Structure formats: C-alpha cells, structure tokens
Amino acid sequence: MTVRVGRKRTIVIPKKIADMLGIEEGSRVMLVISGNKLEVIPLPDAITLSLKGKKVARVTLRELEEESMREQKRYNGVFSS
Template sequence: MTTVTRVGKKRTLVIPKKIAEKLGIREGDRVRITLLEDKIVLEPERDAVWLSLHGKKIAKISLEELESESVEEQRKYIEGVD
C-alpha cells in the first residue's frame, strides 16, 4: 500500500487513515522513525500489553506454572529471601 501526503507545519506528517487502521495506529501511539539512506521508515512501537495480546509467542506456560511462580515470588518478597 502506497500513498502520498504533505509535510505540514513544524514538519508534521499525517498518517493516512487506511494505513493507520491497517497497522492499528491510534492517536497517542508511539512510532519509531528510522532513516535508511534516503528513506524514512515508520514503525509502530508496541507496548508490553499489545505484545502480550497480539505479538509472536516465544514461550508457553500453564496457569498452574504461573500461579506456582507467583506464590514463590510472593513468599520470597514477604520473607525477604533472594
């Protein structure tokens, strides 16, 4: 998908609606800007919540394992054990 847009005051760029929707970019979201020779690359910068819901999964853990780990970490915190 390619489109043309104008640079506004203070060098602002408006991301066209179709592109923003396709990438899931909303007002207030952060984007990474990279300069590659004579090109600008804009990429959405995803937060931990977005990544946990939509990102590539690299590990699996069961609810039982998660609960066990949580209980152990809480015990260490309460007892002051490292």
C-alpha cells in the same frame, strides 16, 4: 501516498495507512533513517503482543500463580525486618 509536513514538522498518517498498520491515537512508533528514507515502524504494546504476537513459550495458569507466590515471598522477605 503523499502527505504534507505540517507545523512543527508534524506528519499526519492517513487513516487508511494507519488502519493497515494498526496505528491508533496513543500508539508508539519507531522512526528509522535508512539512507535518505524515513521508516515508521509501529511498536506493539504489551496487550497486542500477548494477543497477536508470536508465542515463544506456554505457561499454565498454575505455573504463573506458583511463580507469583515465590516472587512475593522473596520480595516480602527482603523488606520484612
């Protein structure tokens, strides 16, 4: 697909391609120069990663809450005088 470089060197990603890559308004992308080519790489946000990303560990809600309580106690201990 061919697109035209617009004012201030902007490039509009066609809807069909944006939809295929999951790019929406406000999405972040990384631009990479590879030789004489420009790659546009979508960067998923934290919510997308948590819902669709590869799982690398399993944490139970209880473990998460316990860790949160430990960190809060540590944080409060640092700032309480």
